[in-house]
Amino acid sequence: MSGSSASRRPTLKQAKGKTIMGHVAEPIVPHWLLTGLCWLLGLELVLFAPLKFYPRGIGSWPSYLVKFRNWGFPPWFSFVVGAGEIAGGILLLLPSRRFLGAVIVIIILVGAMVTHQINHDKLSDSISAPTHLLLAVVIALSVWPADWRDPLTYTTLQPGHHPAIVSAIGPVGSPHRPSILARPVIDRSTAVTAD
Numbered sequence: 001m002s003g004s005s006a007s008r009r010p011t012l013k014q015a016k017g018k019t020i021m022g023h024v025a026e027p028i029v030p031h032w033l034l035t036g037l038c039w040l041l042g043l044e045l046v047l048f049a050p051l052k053f054y055p056r057g058i059g060s061w062p063s064y065l066v067k068f069r070n071w072g073f074p075p076w077f078s079f080v081v082g083a084g085e086i087a088g089g090i091l092l093l094l095p096s097r098r099f100l101g102a103v104i105v106i107i108i109l110v111g112a113m114v115t116h117q118i119n120h121d122k123l124s125d126s127i128s129a130p131t132h133l134l135l136a137v138v139i140a141l142s143v144w145p146a147d148w149r150d151p152l153t154y155t156t157l158q159p160g161h162h163p164a165i166v167s168a169i170g171p172v173g174s175p176h177r178p179s180i181l182a183r184p185v186i187d188r189s190t191a192v193t194a195d
Contacts, residue, residue, distance in 0.1 A: 029142040038092045038101075041135050045089030045105065052082030071115050084108050092139065102140035109133040 029037070052064040062070075064078040084104055091101025109129050116126035 029138065034139065034142050035095075037135055037139055038098055041105070041132060041139070042089040042092035042101065044132075045085045045092070049082045049085035049089065052078045052085070071119055073115075081108060081111075098143045099140060099145055102136045102143070105136040106133065106140060109136060 051058065055063055055065060057063045057066070064082070065075040068078045068081075069075050085108060088101045088104035088108065091097040091104065094101070109132055112129040113126070113133065116129060
């Protein structure tokens with residue numbers, strides 16, 4: 001019995017070129033859902049952030065210049081926040097830069113939540129920030145890079161590669177760096193069963 005099971009086990013030579021235990025991460029959020037969340041949040045930011053540059057209010061809403069002055073910020077700060085939202089929205093649309101976009105959006109939204117709480121704004125004015133913050137945190141955790149330098153380097157995605165998988169194994173040509181959120185995938189095609 002031990003002789004027959006020993007003959008079934010792959011030797012190092014037989015296992016060469018095959019993955020017995022891979023460390024490629026399965027995404028925490030399905031790829032289609034992650035892409036949809038990134039496009040939803042990214043397009044919303046890109047389309048609505050330019051209102052922070054508009055000097056007049058829309059309908060009965062005051063302009064963001066007036067809102068920022070009422071919150072205690074200089075009016076020009078709305079331009080900084082608007083530019084950050086546009087940059088974060090564009091980065092969320094780029095698969096290899098989604099983590100940077102999510103971090104920018106998280107920083108802006110934490111500031112928005114604190115501002116709304118300090119100024120005791122109505123729920124209708126302050127519900128958007130925590131909702132978008134939750135989406136940005138889910139996106140950031142789903143595409144968390146294995147190395148802090150990965151989002152800052154230029155990488156190209158190969159066709160069919162998911163950004164979370166690329167960040168889990170590192171950029172093309174880099175040594176293997178498993179992600180802290182990676183779950184190991186076991187290749188059961190080479191598994192040996194004991195009789």
